[in-house]
Amino acid sequence: MTAFILRRLLQSLGVLIAVALIAFLMFRFVGDPVNQMVGIDTPQAEVERLRQELGLNDPVLVQIARFIANAARFEFGISYQFRLPVTQLLAERAPATLELALVSAIFSLAVGIPMGVYTALRRDSALAKAFQAVSLVGVSLPTFLIGILLIYLFSVTLGWLPSFGRGQVVKLGNGWSTGLLTTSGLKALILPAITLGLFQMTLIMRLVRAEMLEVLRTDYIKFARARGLKTRAIHFGHALKNTLVPVITIAGLQLGSIIAFAIITETVFQWPGMGLLFLKAVQSVDIPIMAAYLMMIGFLFVVINLIVDLLYALVDPRLRATIGSA
Amino acid sequence: MSDPASKPQASAAPMGAIGRALDADLWFWFRSSPVAIVSAFVAVTLIAAALLADVLAPQNAFDAAQLNLLDGFTPPMERGMGSQMLFLMGSDDQGRDIFSALFYGTRLSLLVGLASVLFSLTMGISLGLLAGYVGGRTEMFIMRVADIQLSFPAILIALLIFGVARSLIPPQQYETAAVVVIIVAIGLSNWAQYARTVRASTLVERNKEYVQAARLMGISGLAIMARHVLPNVTGPVLVIATINLALAIIEEATLSFLGVGLPVTQPSLGTLIRSGQKFLLSGEWWILFFPALVLVLLALAINLLGDWLRDALNPKLR
Numbered sequence: 001m002t003a004f005i006l007r008r009l010l011q012s013l014g015v016l017i018a019v020a021l022i023a024f025l026m027f028r029f030v031g032d033p034v035n036q037m038v039g040i041d042t043p044q045a046e047v048e049r050l051r052q053e054l055g056l057n058d059p060v061l062v063q064i065a066r067f068i069a070n071a072a073r074f075e076f077g078i079s080y081q082f083r084l085p086v087t088q089l090l091a092e093r094a095p096a097t098l099e100l101a102l103v104s105a106i107f108s109l110a111v112g113i114p115m116g117v118y119t120a121l122r123r124d125s126a127l128a129k130a131f132q133a134v135s136l137v138g139v140s141l142p143t144f145l146i147g148i149l150l151i152y153l154f155s156v157t158l159g160w161l162p163s164f165g166r167g168q169v170v171k172l173g174n175g176w177s178t179g180l181l182t183t184s185g186l187k188a189l190i191l192p193a194i195t196l197g198l199f200q201m202t203l204i205m206r207l208v209r210a211e212m213l214e215v216l217r218t219d220y221i222k223f224a225r226a227r228g229l230k231t232r233a234i235h236f237g238h239a240l241k242n243t244l245v246p247v248i249t250i251a252g253l254q255l256g257s258i259i260a261f262a263i264i265t266e267t268v269f270q271w272p273g274m275g276l277l278f279l280k281a282v283q284s285v286d287i288p289i290m291a292a293y294l295m296m297i298g299f300l301f302v303v304i305n306l307i308v309d310l311l312y313a314l315v316d317p318r319l320r321a322t323i324g325s326a
Numbered sequence: 327m328s329d330p331a332s333k334p335q336a337s338a339a340p341m342g343a344i345g346r347a348l349d350a351d352l353w354f355w356f357r358s359s360p361v362a363i364v365s366a367f368v369a370v371t372l373i374a375a376a377l378l379a380d381v382l383a384p385q386n387a388f389d390a391a392q393l394n395l396l397d398g399f400t401p402p403m404e405r406g407m408g409s410q411m412l413f414l415m416g417s418d419d420q421g422r423d424i425f426s427a428l429f430y431g432t433r434l435s436l437l438v439g440l441a442s443v444l445f446s447l448t449m450g451i452s453l454g455l456l457a458g459y460v461g462g463r464t465e466m467f468i469m470r471v472a473d474i475q476l477s478f479p480a481i482l483i484a485l486l487i488f489g490v491a492r493s494l495i496p497p498q499q500y501e502t503a504a505v506v507v508i509i510v511a512i513g514l515s516n517w518a519q520y521a522r523t524v525r526a527s528t529l530v531e532r533n534k535e536y537v538q539a540a541r542l543m544g545i546s547g548l549a550i551m552a553r554h555v556l557p558n559v560t561g562p563v564l565v566i567a568t569i570n571l572a573l574a575i576i577e578e579a580t581l582s583f584l585g586v587g588l589p590v591t592q593p594s595l596g597t598l599i600r601s602g603q604k605f606l607l608s609g610e611w612w613i614l615f616f617p618a619l620v621l622v623l624l625a626l627a628i629n630l631l632g633d634w635l636r637d638a639l640n641p642k643l644r
Contacts, residue, residue: 018474140576140622140629141625143580144579144580156606163607267584282489290486294486
């Protein structure tokens with residue numbers, strides 16, 4: 001077991017270093033960082049001094065080491081377009097993205113699981129078929145179109161909800177700005193959260209349905225029926241519990257993609273989060289922000305994958321056995 | 327959008343099954359599935375419209391000389407103020423006929439989708455074959471890179487590739503290079519799934535007698551891979567490719583919508599939707615609605631066809 005954890009940790013570290021290398025290559029060789037920072041009339045001596053100061057004349061290996069060391073301390077340099085430290089820019093926008101991601105994850109679980117259970121238990125009912133059809137359309141409908149559709153319906157036509165922004169936010173003591181405490185903030189959150197969560201919701205629904213159908217066919221469910229247990233107890237006590245293990249895994253893995261897909265949702269709703277910042281950075285080739293965002297998402301994915309793998313090994317005795325013998 | 331759970335499990339239909347099914351079976355299954363017939367009809371219509379854009383479109387929507395500013399914002403089914411031309415689906419702010427723009431937009435969307443699927447298919451099959459047949463360190467390396475690619479959302483990878491390409495290509499050449507950049511960006515963000523599937527089938531094929539026989543005859547590894555193993559591992563991958571075509575079209579539309587895809591001078595469906603979004607709040611709904619409708623129809627038809635093909639080739643479901 002210890003060997004497995006160690007090997008897995010080393011693997012994650014390897015992936016992170018690979019991501020850091022890509023980020024560094026972008027940072028160093030895509031466009032000259034100094035050219036972006038100085039004006040046309042800056043004297044050559046000044047440019048040279050700046051290069052020396054930034055360490056761009058050092059050997060590449062030294063630069064890589066320094067880049068990784070800085071990244072570990074969350075230092076990614078100065079943004080070309082904002083002339084502010086990237087870390088500060090990301091930190092200011094992190095609460096908006098994280099709140100959006102959290103609320104949409106809760107939404108997709110709270111709606112997706114019951115829908116999945118229902119479509120599995122009442123497979124032939126009209127409502128279940130409607131859910132199935134909706135989920136198929138949900139997969140074919142791009143996220144940005146869902147967002148536009150919701151805006152058109154609820155903001156333009158009905159005028160119930162705002163079409164852009166975060167509403168009024170409250171600053172908490174530690175610099176975290178939250179939109180969860182004001183009515184306008186909560187109202188502004190509804191449409192983006194649904195847009196972002198809809199795809200995950202259909203995914204969870206299909207998964208729960210498939211797992212549930214599988215579990216309902218197993219012997220222990222038949223046995224539970226033979227014992228004369230109530231249908232309700234069999235479905236929700238026995239079947240659902242065993243269905244949820246893979247669902248939680250997938251939901252955990254999807255958390256990373258929710259944050260990445262937030263780029264699209266944040267653009268549609270002009271939501272002031274990290275995704276919008278990243279997109280603007282891509283459009284104006286602001287490499288420090290791109291590199292920092294890449295590192296951050298990479299870190300997030302690696303950590304989530306690691307936790308899921310370790311949890312699996314902890315929960316599933318069969319897996320533990322194969323790991324122990326390998 | 328990539329989702330690990332709902333992705334098609336590489337259906338276990340070897341090449342022989344496809345060949346056999348194409349004779350009569352597939353046609354029979356096709357005729358007995360209304361969903362397949364309708365989606366095939368929609369897909370074929372849209373593809374034909376895209377191919378014949380130059381002949382069928384009433385207006386060359388991207389030749390500025392043919393536009394009349396007085397026609398701007400003509401609602402659907404009305405005549406323009408300037409040219410007195412009938413605008414079936416309305417016109418945009420510059421008097422461009424939406425109906426005509428759709429022909430060209432669909433053509434670009436399909437072109438980018440097909441080319442990027444072909445790109446990732448070629449890359450994934452070659453790398454998967456190599457990994458499965460050669461094994462060892464090569465396999466380790468290829469599969470680790472595939473793992474990394476699969477653990478990041480495709481759209482993020484495509485955005486990064488786009489950002490890098492943008493800074494490497496001078497702005498004045500960018501417009502001509504945009505189509506190639508976006509094909510490569512989408513292609514590079516989707517190859518790993520093919521590589522995994524092909525590697526898995528190659529691992530099985532590698533130990534079969536015909537490969538051993540070929541090896542004994544002294545045929546080179548490259549020739550064995552290309553001529554003997556390849557035909558036996560492409561079946562499942564082609565089914566995945568059909569479904570991925572819809573995903574690639576949506577990915578392109580998303581990138582263009584975000585403003586990092588095709589420029590307004592060469593608008594795909596995504597670019598058209600992006601420019602229509604501006605006018606939605608002021609009530610000119612048709613500029614966005616029709617491109618969005620075509621995009622959804624196209625993606626849905628290809629998705630349904632892919633689903634149907636997967637089921638039809640899977641003997642377990644019959």
